[in-house]
Amino acid sequence: MQLTLLGTGCPSVDYKRFGPSNLVSTKKSSILVDCGSGVTQRLKEAKVSTANIDALFLTHLHSDHIVDFYQLIISSWHSYRVTSWRVFGPKGTKKFVKKLMDTWKDERTLRIKNEQRFSIQAFNVKVTEFRKYGKIKIKDLVIEYFTVDHKPVKYAYGFNFFHQNKKLTISGDTKPCENLMKYGQLTDVLLHEVFIEDEIHTFSKMRTKKTLHNVKAYHTLSTVVGKVAKITRCRKLVLTHFVPTQFNEKKLIDVVTKDFGKKPIIGKDLLKITI
Numbered sequence: 592m593q594l595t596l597l598g599t600g601c602p603s604v605d606y607k608r609f610g611p612s613n614l615v616s617t618k619k620s621s622i623l624v625d626c627g628s629g630v631t632q633r634l635k636e637a638k639v640s641t642a643n644i645d646a647l648f649l650t651h652l653h654s655d656h657i658v659d660f661y662q663l664i665i666s667s668w669h670s671y672r673v674t675s676w677r678v679f680g681p682k683g684t685k686k687f688v689k690k691l692m693d694t695w696k697d698e699r700t701l702r703i704k705n706e707q708r709f710s711i712q713a714f715n716v717k718v719t720e721f722r723k724y725g726k727i728k729i730k731d732l733v734i735e736y737f738t739v740d741h742k743p744v745k746y747a748y749g750f751n752f753f754h755q756n757k758k759l760t761i762s763g764d765t766k767p768c769e770n771l772m773k774y775g776q777l778t779d780v781l782l783h784e785v786f787i788e789d790e791i792h793t794f795s796k797m798r799t800k801k802t803l804h805n806v807k808a809y810h811t812l813s814t815v816v817g818k819v820a821k822i823t824r825c826r827k828l829v830l831t832h833f834v835p836t837q838f839n840e841k842k843l844i845d846v847v848t849k850d851f852g853k854k855p856i857i858g859k860d861l862l863k864i865t866i
């Protein structure tokens with residue numbers, strides 16, 4: 592199984608770190624996890640056609656994770672996709688997809704009529720909403736989903752991908768939570784979000800102490816993520832979803848290594864990890 596980091600950023604724009612998105616693939620299957628800003632450009636760079644993606648899994652419905660959804664759909668049609676999309680996401684995904692498809696309906700109708708392509712299946716989006724916990728099999732991959740704690744976001748999930756006795760855990764956006772430590776046990780690779788303390792400061796009235804406090808409160812701090820990883824006893828820790836997107840790498844590695852006992856991998860857009 593291979594993990595490709597497509598976007599390792601956060602809502603702040605950074606041309607080196609695009610919006611959150613990851614691809615999990617094997618020889619037989621490819622699953623996209625989230626579709627943040629720039630996802631289709633990164634897929635193109637990674638030489639993965641949107642026509643061949645088996646399913647899209649959404650960790651939660653924060654805009655940085657789903658903002659390029661329509662771009663993904665339309666771009667897949669332009670990449671000659673002839674199959675419908677399967678989307679798995681939290682409660683609210685059906686409503687989100689319906690509203691978005693409705694927003695673009697007039698434009699789409701005109702385009703379909705004008706372009707006269709063989710298939711319009713790419714616009715057929717089948718949504719399955721998660722329960723609290725479950726397992727889904729897609730070709731040779733088994734995906735286990737479990738709730739994480741990203742409150743006040745009500746529905747947020749982490750994922751385990753299983754393939755040939757290997758396990759990949761994706762934290763999604765979360766503060767330290769028991770479920771992640773439970774389901775992430777002995778994982779081969781833990782891909783975890785991080786909020787880097789001391790690298791983000793108040794900015795006039797637009798980023799107050801209260802703003803910082805609230806944002807920090809639903810993420811996992813750099814001074815904590817190594818401890819979480821240690822509890823999971825993961826083989827490798829890969830960090831992503833960097834808030835902020837630019838920071839002192841050496842300092843972050845040192846802080847996390849102290850807690851984890853091993854050196855973490857600092858994720859970068861288009862980094863590939865074989866598991």
Ligand SMILES: [Zn+2]
Pocket residue numbers: 651653741764
């Ligand atoms: Zn979030």
Ligand SMILES: [Zn+2]
Pocket residue numbers: 601602611653655656764832
């Ligand atoms: Zn996020």
